[in-house]
Amino acid sequence: MSLDRTHRPVLANEVREWLRLERSSGLLVDSTLGEGGHSALLLSDNPSLRVIGVDVDPVILERARVLLGDYAGRVDFVHRWFDDFWANYIGPAPDRILFDLGISTFHFEGSGRGFSFSGEEPLDMRLSGEGRSAAQLLQTENESQLADMIFELGGERYSRRIARAICDARNASPIETSGELAGIVRRAVPAAARRGRLHPATRTFQALRIAVNSELDRISRALTNALLRLSPDGGRLAVISFHSLEDRIVKWTFRRAAGMHVPHDEEAEGSTSRWNAPKFETGALSRESVQYRVLTKKPVVPDESEKRENAPSRSAKFRVIEKNRKSNGE
Ligand SMILES: C[S@@+](CC[C@H](N)C(=O)[O-])C[C@H]1O[C@@H](n2cnc3c(N)ncnc32)[C@H](O)[C@@H]1O
Known part of the structure; x- marks a missing residue:
């Protein structure tokens, strides 16, 4: 090979x-x-x-x-x-x-595990394949834990709005792909934050990955x-x-x-x-x-x-x- x-x-x-x-x-x-x-x-x-x-x-x-x-x-x-x-x-x-x-x-480009906000892949993010996937974590943590995680591990100033949007979305149906999550975050932040140098979901994705793999x-x-x-x-x-x-x-x-x-x-x-x-x-x-x-x-x-x-x-x-x-x- x-x-x-x-x-x-x-x-x-x-x-x-x-x-x-x-x-x-x-x-x-x-x-x-x-x-x-x-x-x-x-x-x-x-x-x-x-x-x-x-x-x-x-x-x-x-x-x-x-x-x-x-x-x-x-x-x-x-x-x-x-x-x-x-x-x-x-x-x-x-x-x-x-x-x-x-x-x-x-991991970002070829693993198919949803590490990147620019793809449409299953929201997994596990390095080892064991334990809770990113999708499961988003489904099970309460809103304030999600907000703390996004703030502390991502340094995301709009963590509370994003956590609220994740909970609203998951009440309708589980968030299963990286594309869905990127869209939810994008819609949750103020319009000005969507025009910045970084994709608005960058910090949320970083936080989630760090949490999933401890x-x-x-x-x-x-x-x-x-x-x-x-x-x-x-x-x-x-x-x-x-x-x-x-x-x-x-x-x-x-x-x-x-x-x-x-x-x-x-x-x-x-x-x-x-x-x-x-x-x-x-x-x-x-x-x-x-x-x-x-x-x-x-x-x-x-x-x-x-x-x-x-x-x-x-x-x-x-x-x-x-x-x-x-x-x-x-
Ligand atoms: C930045 S990459 C290393 C790149 C490498 N130096 C190269 O030049 O190809 C980090 C690697 O460490 C692995 N990794 C991250 N955290 C780990 C951990 N706690 N234990 C074992 N492997 C880990 C990841 O799976 C990833 O393959």
Whole structure:
């Protein structure tokens, strides 16, 4: 079978630079393998690198298997949520760990699962195929929970109007397709909001996808366990995030690992929201006899030409942390 990549890896040069290994061997765990774009670049840069590629979506994992065919024998494919993978990982300490969060262009354009507001597909949005679909979530949550979800996970200022419109529509008949939902949101927002740069349903679709896959809940736990398992001899863990909710978790998890000050209100531990209450489980990191150093003082972002040529990269932020043994006296 021959395939072409749908997804163009974001910040490819930066990932290659920051994750390059000085020696010609090593282990990379790509926690979000997708179509394997980043892994392919790192495998081609280092002929002795081995990769464990994790993805919870069995369909994209099969694509990766084909697309990484040139590197057969150097890649192990693991079908799992990354937080479960890292909680149970007992293999050799990885030299490099990558998280490229969210979903890939394949999900929007080729999965047929209703991730995009511009199609007419079943409103599913599950990465794993298990649990509640987006259509079921819209059918079962009450209006105020829907409004909170759309506001907190989508940053949508018209969340209340949209939640009301969803409930009115579902009382008539269940909302089953992405096209139906996009139309409901479009009609619910004020006329001026329909003329903006973003499609009026962008934020609602983002919120729904994050909720269906419990995306935020998984990040902090996965990062902490991945840091615990990272090699203490210059191991590096890098994360590409795509919205501020993700980036905030990455930023504060890294700062906590590095023993830096974290203002209390940034921790959001007191949040009572069901949708957006990240738990920082970094306690175990401070008990380690190693030190962590955040290498990217500010997040690395794509340059103007990448933003122009690869639209999904526009909101990307890239952060890297390094782990080393404490030298005597530290
Ligand atoms: C942005 S894409 C990765 C693209 C990849 N770096 C490439 O260059 O092709 C993110 C991938 O991570 C997977 N994913 C997202 N959240 C996950 C999670 N919690 N556990 C496992 N896989 C996840 C998605 O299915 C998707 O394929």
